[in-house]
Amino acid sequence: xxxxxxxxxxxxxxxxxxxxxxxxxxxxxxxxxxxxxxxxxxxxxxxxxxxxxxxxxxxxxxxxxxxxxxxxxxxxxxxxxxxxxxxxxxxxxxxxxxxxxxxxxxxxxxxxxxxxxxxxxxxxxxxxxxxxxxxxxxxxxxxxxxxxxxxxxxxxxxxxxxxxxxxxxxxxxxxxxxxxxxxxxxxxxxxxxxxxxxxxxxxxxxxxxxxxxxxxxxxxxxxxx
Amino acid sequence: xxxxxxxxxxxxxxxxxxxxxxxxxxxxxxxxxxxxxxxxxxxxxxxxxxxxxxxxxxxxxxxxxxxxxxxxxxxxxxxxxxxxxxxxxxxxxxxxxxxxxxxxxxxxxxxxxxxxxxxxxxxxxxxxxxxxxxxxxxxxxxxxxxxxxxxxxxxxxxxxxxxxxxxxxxxxxxxxxxxxxxxxxxxxxxxxxxxxxxxxxxxxxxxxxxxxxxxxxxxxxxxxx
DNA sequence: AAGCGCGGACGTACGGTGTACGTTTCACGT
DNA sequence: ACGTGAAACGTACACCGTACGTCCGCGCTT
Numbered sequence: 021x022x023x024x025x026x027x028x029x030x031x032x033x034x035x036x037x038x039x040x041x042x043x044x045x046x047x048x049x050x051x052x053x054x055x056x057x058x059x060x061x062x063x064x065x066x067x068x069x070x071x072x073x074x075x076x077x078x079x080x081x082x083x084x085x086x087x088x089x090x091x092x093x094x095x096x097x098x099x100x101x102x103x104x105x106x107x108x109x110x111x112x113x114x115x116x117x118x119x120x121x122x123x124x125x126x127x128x129x130x131x132x133x134x135x136x137x138x139x140x141x142x143x144x145x146x147x148x149x150x151x152x153x154x155x156x157x158x159x160x161x162x163x164x165x166x167x168x169x170x171x172x173x174x175x176x177x178x179x180x181x182x183x184x185x186x187x188x189x190x191x192x193x194x195x196x197x198x199x200x201x202x203x204x205x206x207x208x209x210x211x212x213x214x215x216x217x218x219x220x221x222x223x224x225x226x227x228x229x230x231x232x233x234x235x236x237x238x239x240x241x242x243x244x245x
Numbered sequence: 246x247x248x249x250x251x252x253x254x255x256x257x258x259x260x261x262x263x264x265x266x267x268x269x270x271x272x273x274x275x276x277x278x279x280x281x282x283x284x285x286x287x288x289x290x291x292x293x294x295x296x297x298x299x300x301x302x303x304x305x306x307x308x309x310x311x312x313x314x315x316x317x318x319x320x321x322x323x324x325x326x327x328x329x330x331x332x333x334x335x336x337x338x339x340x341x342x343x344x345x346x347x348x349x350x351x352x353x354x355x356x357x358x359x360x361x362x363x364x365x366x367x368x369x370x371x372x373x374x375x376x377x378x379x380x381x382x383x384x385x386x387x388x389x390x391x392x393x394x395x396x397x398x399x400x401x402x403x404x405x406x407x408x409x410x411x412x413x414x415x416x417x418x419x420x421x422x423x424x425x426x427x428x429x430x431x432x433x434x435x436x437x438x439x440x441x442x443x444x445x446x447x448x449x450x451x452x453x454x455x456x457x458x459x460x461x462x463x464x465x466x467x468x469x470x
Numbered sequence: 471a472a473g474c475g476c477g478g479a480c481g482t483a484c485g486g487t488g489t490a491c492g493t494t495t496c497a498c499g500t
Numbered sequence: 501a502c503g504t505g506a507a508a509c510g511t512a513c514a515c516c517g518t519a520c521g522t523c524c525g526c527g528c529t530t
Contacts, residue, residue, distance in 0.1 A: 030479080052516060065518080066479045074517065122351060125396055128403050132420070135427055142426035155426075156433040160397065161446030165386075168393020171350055172385065178353050195357070201367035201380075202360055208381040221386030227456065228449035255508080277487060290489080291508045299488065473530080480523080487516065494509070500502085 030062055032070040036080040043081065043119050053077075075127070082124040087133045088113045091140050099148040100226050106140055107166045107222055114170040121170060138163075149234030158229060165225055173214050180212070255287055257295040261305040268306065268344050278302075300352075307349040312358045313338045316365050324373040325451050328387060331365055332447055335391040346395060363388075374459030383454060390450055398439050405437070 028034070038059045043051050053074060057064040071077045089109050097105075114121050128134075141162060145155035183190055194203055202209070253259070263284045268276050278299060282289040296302045314334050322330075339346050353359075366387060370380035408415055419428055427434070 053518080054516075063480050065481080065520095068518070069478050125400065126347060128400070128407050130404070130407055130415075132423070135419075135424055139424045139427050142430055146426055152430050152433050156430055157442055157445045160442050161390075161394075161449055164393035164397045164446055165390050166393065167396050168389035168391065169386075171392050171396060172389045175350065175353070179355065182353050182355055190355075194360075198357070199360055199364045201371055202364050205367055205377050205381055208377050217382055217385050220382045221389055221450075224386055224453035225446075225449055228453040231452065231456075278489080279487075288509050290491095290510080293489075294507050471530100473528100475526105475528085477526090478524095480521105482519105482521085484519085485517095488514095490511105490513085492509105492511085495507085497504105497506090499504085 030060065030066055030070060032080065034060060035067055035070055035077065036084050039077055039081050040084055040117065040120060043123065044117060047119055048122050078123050079127045079129070081120060082127045083129050083131055083133055085113060085117050085120045085124050086129055086137070088116065089137055091137065099144045100230070102144045102147070103141070103162060103226060103229075104222060106137065106144065107162055110137070110163075110166040111170065111218060118174060121174065125167065125171070148229070150232065151235065154232065162225060165221055169218050169221060173217075176212065180210075255285065255291055255295060257305065259285060260292055260295055260302065261309050264302055264306050265309055265342065265345060268348070269342060272344055273347050303348050304352045304354070306345060307352045308354050308356055308358055310338060310342050310345045310349050311354055311362070313341065314362055316362065324369045325455070327369045327372070328366070328451060328454075329447060331362065331369065332387055332391045335362070335388075336395065336443060339395040343399060346399065350392065350396070373454070375457065376460065379457065387450060390446055394443050394446060398443075401437065405435075 035056060038056050039051060042055060042059055053067055054064050056077075057067055067077075071080065090112065091106060091109055094102075094105075117124075138159060141159040142155055145158045148155075148158075150158055191203075191206065196203055260281060263281050264276060267280060267284055278292055279289050281302075282292055292302075296305065315337065316331060316334055319327075319330075342349075363384060366384035367380055370383045373380075373383075375383055416428075416431065421428055
């Protein structure tokens with residue numbers, strides 16, 4: 021009876037996979053080593069043969085998620101389109117793994133997977149003709165917006181969900197003296213279209229970048245191709 | 246012996262205060278009801294007379310922190326300066342309570358304190374002459390950047406701290422084929438000046454907003470003053 | 471083929487966590 | 501003086517992360 025219970029062999033990959041699935045299904049605070057073990061039909065301590073501790077597991081989750089970034093190559097397009105595609109790729113994984121995003125944003129990703137998007141952003145800024153310092157700052161500004169847009173969106177959804185529970189009475193209780201604009205813009209605030217909101221801010225940044233000084237064109241950037 | 250042990254009376258405010266202090270001193274994951282109770286020299290369950298559960302306590306922490314936002318009035322300045330001041334105010338509290346920021350970003354703030362910055366942002370967008378929809382989107386874009394810049398900064402610091410531990414060998418192990426720009430821009434990436442990085446992105450957004458279409462000047466905005 | 475080593479799965483156990491519940495204490499209105 | 505209600509408290513339970521020791525089965529050496 022060698023293959024009596026042919027379980028597919030416990031692996032760090034399978035553990036991380038199960039953790040991601042569990043988080044997406046029940047939320048990040050529902051993740052525990054015991055729950056993951058149960059998910060894999062395995063004893064708790066068996067996990068520790070492949071993962072040193074829970075923090076490392078969470079780092080693995082973060083890494084797995086950022087690996088999902090689809091940065092297509094397509095060298096034909098402009099740097100503007102490339103930058104848009106990159107930021108949109110970030111948004112896409114954030115949309116695919118919404119509940120894992122908290123983990124990604126609060127844990128380091130020290131593998132090559134974490135650096136790949138940065139490399140891409142710097143390459144784009146270089147292609148746009150920015151000097152080194154501006155390139156780095158551009159990358160940081162775009163990353164900041166990509167992150168913040170997502171955090172703001174999920175925070176807003178949580179807020180709206182809470183408001184939906186308590187009913188619309190909360191809005192009516194607002195002091196018109198203190199919050200005239202919030203009340204006046206109520207319709208626009210309530211009808212939120214995350215997609216176009218996101219594109220609005222992205223357009224702002226790209227437009228501002230286009231107005232920045234750049235070196236002529238086709239020049240000594242460090243890129244190899 | 247009525248005033249034998251004259252403890253200053255347990256209060257929701259004192260509990261939240263202690264939680265904030267504990268988080269800033271030892272990190273968010275060090276916060277537990279027992280630790281807070283010990284901090285206040287009180288039995289654990291006594292806390293539950295003033296706070297329904299730990300989540301509510303964390304929401305209280307988040308609320309307390311956003312209440313720290315200093316949005317000075319100063320009606321004389323331009324909307325550009327007002328917007329800068331608002332985003333900088335956000336950055337200031339994030340700098341004053343860095344370890345509480347995680348809590349703020351992952352918990353709802355459903356009191357008036359949470360709406361006050363939003364009201365201010367909408368008022369500024371209105372003063373700038375944007376229509377309602379653009380005003381809301383402007384507010385969201387600025388908020389996204391403010392949040393993201395901070396999250397990115399603390400994430401980067403964590404990363405750099407980790408790199409400092411493992412030494413510079415990590416950089417030398419980078420594949421020059423895959424990460425030419427990361428390697429070439431190493432100096433700019435290592436020497437990070439969060440302040441000017443932050444201002445760079447903020448300038449981008451403000452500049453882009455200035456280029457947006459606006460209604461003439463002095464018009465029917467919903468603001469009262 | 472026989473023996474052995476070793477990695478991986480497992481069970482137990484410990485200290486810590488959030489919190490439900492019942493009990494005690496004590497200031498205060500009557 | 502006495503009842504009353506709020507608040508502090510202690511106990512208890514289920515769950516958590518994980519240190520440690522045990523045990524089994526595969527693969528290598530002889």
